Amino acid sequence: MVRKRDLTTKWLEVAGTAVTVDTAIPVNSIRDVYRLKATNRYEGENALYITRILGATVSATVDILRFTSKNEVQDWPDAEFTENSLPLWSFEEAQCDHIRLHAAQATVEVMLKFVDEHA
Numbered sequence: 001m002v003r004k005r006d007l008t009t010k011w012l013e014v015a016g017t018a019v020t021v022d023t024a025i026p027v028n029s030i031r032d033v034y035r036l037k038a039t040n041r042y043e044g045e046n047a048l049y050i051t052r053i054l055g056a057t058v059s060a061t062v063d064i065l066r067f068t069s070k071n072e073v074q075d076w077p078d079a080e081f082t083e084n085s086l087p088l089w090s091f092e093e094a095q096c097d098h099i100r101l102h103a104a105q106a107t108v109e110v111m112l113k114f115v116d117e118h119a
Contacts, residue, residue, distance in 0.1 A: 007113045021099040032087035035113040040067035042106040052096040
């Protein structure tokens, strides 16, 4: 169970290049992502790739959010966050140093809420 006040909020502007989310995941910890809100600023179709990074390489694409039009918003979860909510994604430090976001075409504005918990 996570308390809302323990969540870290990061606002990111993801353009064509990859953007790393916050700092490295702490040793022996899990980074749980509880909320993601993304807005497409490109004039047409776009995609936001969520990937795990281990060392200097992408170890896996975790999810892909697809957009069909400019200013389209994807808000996950679409229900109100509660302290009993399950995370959307969990990233274990042993398998993932960082979370990285990459936009296929152009700018996507992203808001993430996450917490680092000792494993």
